Amino acid sequence: MLTINEINVFYGNIQALKGVSLEVNEGEIVTLIGANGAGKSTLLKTVSGLLKPKQGTIEFQGKTIAGKAAQTIVKAGISHVPEGRRVFSNMSVEENLDLGAYLRKDHKAVAEDKERIFKIFPILLERRKQLSGTLSGGEQQMLAMGRAIMARPKLLLLDEPSMGLAPLMVKTIFHTIEEIRKEGTTILLVEQNAHMALSIADRAYVIETGHVVLSGLAKDLQEAEQVKAAYLGGL
Amino acid sequence: MKKSKIFWIYIAVALVVYAIVELLIVNGQLDMYYSNLFITIAINIILAVSLHLVIGITGQFSIGHAGFLAVGAYISAIFTTNLGFPFPVALIIGAIVAAVAGLIVGIPTLRLKGDYLAIATLGFAEIIRIIFLNIDYVGGAAGMQVDYLTTWTYAFFGVLITIIVIANFTNSRHGRACIAVREDEIAADAMGINTTYYKVLAFAIGSFFAGLAGGLFAHNFFIIQPSQFGFLKSFDILIYVVLGGLGSLSGAVIAAILLTVISLYLQDFPETRMIIYSLVLIIVMLYRPSGLMGTKEITDFFKFNKKAKGGKVNE
Numbered sequence: 001m002l003t004i005n006e007i008n009v010f011y012g013n014i015q016a017l018k019g020v021s022l023e024v025n026e027g028e029i030v031t032l033i034g035a036n037g038a039g040k041s042t043l044l045k046t047v048s049g050l051l052k053p054k055q056g057t058i059e060f061q062g063k064t065i066a067g068k069a070a071q072t073i074v075k076a077g078i079s080h081v082p083e084g085r086r087v088f089s090n091m092s093v094e095e096n097l098d099l100g101a102y103l104r105k106d107h108k109a110v111a112e113d114k115e116r117i118f119k120i121f122p123i124l125l126e127r128r129k130q131l132s133g134t135l136s137g138g139e140q141q142m143l144a145m146g147r148a149i150m151a152r153p154k155l156l157l158l159d160e161p162s163m164g165l166a167p168l169m170v171k172t173i174f175h176t177i178e179e180i181r182k183e184g185t186t187i188l189l190v191e192q193n194a195h196m197a198l199s200i201a202d203r204a205y206v207i208e209t210g211h212v213v214l215s216g217l218a219k220d221l222q223e224a225e226q227v228k229a230a231y232l233g234g235l
Numbered sequence: 236m237k238k239s240k241i242f243w244i245y246i247a248v249a250l251v252v253y254a255i256v257e258l259l260i261v262n263g264q265l266d267m268y269y270s271n272l273f274i275t276i277a278i279n280i281i282l283a284v285s286l287h288l289v290i291g292i293t294g295q296f297s298i299g300h301a302g303f304l305a306v307g308a309y310i311s312a313i314f315t316t317n318l319g320f321p322f323p324v325a326l327i328i329g330a331i332v333a334a335v336a337g338l339i340v341g342i343p344t345l346r347l348k349g350d351y352l353a354i355a356t357l358g359f360a361e362i363i364r365i366i367f368l369n370i371d372y373v374g375g376a377a378g379m380q381v382d383y384l385t386t387w388t389y390a391f392f393g394v395l396i397t398i399i400v401i402a403n404f405t406n407s408r409h410g411r412a413c414i415a416v417r418e419d420e421i422a423a424d425a426m427g428i429n430t431t432y433y434k435v436l437a438f439a440i441g442s443f444f445a446g447l448a449g450g451l452f453a454h455n456f457f458i459i460q461p462s463q464f465g466f467l468k469s470f471d472i473l474i475y476v477v478l479g480g481l482g483s484l485s486g487a488v489i490a491a492i493l494l495t496v497i498s499l500y501l502q503d504f505p506e507t508r509m510i511i512y513s514l515v516l517i518i519v520m521l522y523r524p525s526g527l528m529g530t531k532e533i534t535d536f537f538k539f540n541k542k543a544k545g546g547k548v549n550e
Contacts, residue, residue, distance in 0.1 A: 050425065070427060071428065074427030082421055086421060086425075087419075088414070088415055088418035088423075090414075091418065102412065102428055147426070148425075151426070
């Protein structure tokens with residue numbers, strides 16, 4: 001579904017991704033784990049068009065999307081939940097969701113999707129009219145995910161959904177990610193919480209200082225010594 | 236469904252206010268001094284509301300608004316005084332040229348953020364001023380003779396059109412996109428909103444109405460000089476928007492009215508004028524740091540309607 005081939009991404013003179021290749025198949029949850037500054041978020045931003053790769057190709061459903069504008073990529077069916085949630089805090093929960101469907105013209109289906117999201121995240125229904133800046137961190141994360149789903153993506157990019165959340169909330173969020181996948185959305189998940197990420201993912205990539213150093217089935221990686229030592233607390 | 240009815244009620248109220256003032260002017264109860272005050276208030280409201288769209292709604296901190304005012308003023312003055320066009324046509328041409336200037340400035344500078352954008356727009360306004368200062372065709376530093384053509388009718392309808400257009404824009408899908416840009420540009424990008432497009436669009440619309448205000452301003456006195464469009468003028472407009480509450484259209488209107496009246500009455504105390512004016516600003520900012528209205532609109536206080544909230548769209 002998504003094929004990334006040897007991309008190089010720079011911030012000014014600093015190279016953040018060095019020849020990264022990666023593949024996501026339809027219906028999968030693929031996770032990308034790695035330490036701070038490894039290039040995980042950069043990769044997602046490049047896929048969603050917020051950054052442009054200098055070299056390399058990105059194909060989504062057979063079409064090349066590398067270097068295309070963000071709105072073209074959203075239209076093609078990729079939604080990005082950016083790191084740190086980034087909800088529109090002076091807007092109500094509902095207005096945030098409406099903006100998620102900004103590019104859609106099928107108003108009836110948008111209304112249905114909103115109801116569907118209220119089913120997945122009942123707390124958002126309760127807070128429907130509340131300003132989203134007044135929500136708790138976990139609720140904001142749910143809103144950010146709900147907002148992204150409003151675009152009816154085929155592929156959802158999740159950037160550190162567990163960041164700064166209480167352990168119980170992290171569980172809820174990961175449970176919802178599995179639910180979203182069951183409804184037919186493919187997921188590319190970036191996480192620092194490697195343990196949780198590997199437990200729900202099908203496949204995983206480990207990224208270190210801009211290189212993919214390891215990849216494979218998530219359950220194999222959970223057992224790999226290298227991963228255990230670096231990311232799972234050496235159990 | 237009720238929205239259109241409420242809209243017409245507002246229009247009716249506005250027209251009644253217009254008619255009363257016009258009657259008083261025609262009957263001579265309001266002398267030149269007061270009719271001029273009303274026109275000045277109207278011009279300042281247009282400026283405040285147009286900058287409100289750029290700063291309050293789209294979140295682009297532009298402090299070069301006087302530059303677009305100058306473009307509108309000089310272009311419309313050239314078209315009436317030198318080329319003999321009718322006043323309304325000259326007003327529209329001035330506004331359009333100002334909007335084009337807005338596009339020319341906006342496209343390269345709106346990539347910048349925050350402080351950088353502020354400095355770039357400030358620089359642009361100064362460039363405009365210097366250009367007019369050095370063109371002999373428009374009188375240079377000595378200024379340009381302009382016919383006195385602005386009446387309360389022109390000023391009032393200028394305000395009405397400005398408010399209707401900007402309030403409707405704010406409440407549209409485009410307005411929501413602009414607010415999303417203000418709230419979080421990266422998230423707006425990720426939603427598929429073309430952020431550059433909306434920034435430039437808001438900037439051009441804001442410049443258009445600043446140009447309109449410029450036309451009215453130029454023809455409200457017999458002469459215009461480049462020194463009237465310095466950065467202090469830009470700050471005046473910025474102050475209306477900040478004092479009224481960033482994101483509140485009615486706040487911008489109220490602040491423009493209040494500050495115009497205050498600064499007029501303070502002209503009787505030339506020595507202390509700026510001190511008192513500054514004190515008013517400091518006190519308001521201390522006690523109402525988010526401005527007189529915050530992000531609320533005056534219509535929020537009436538239960539029956541929630542129109543034109545800066546950031547809110549009712550269903």
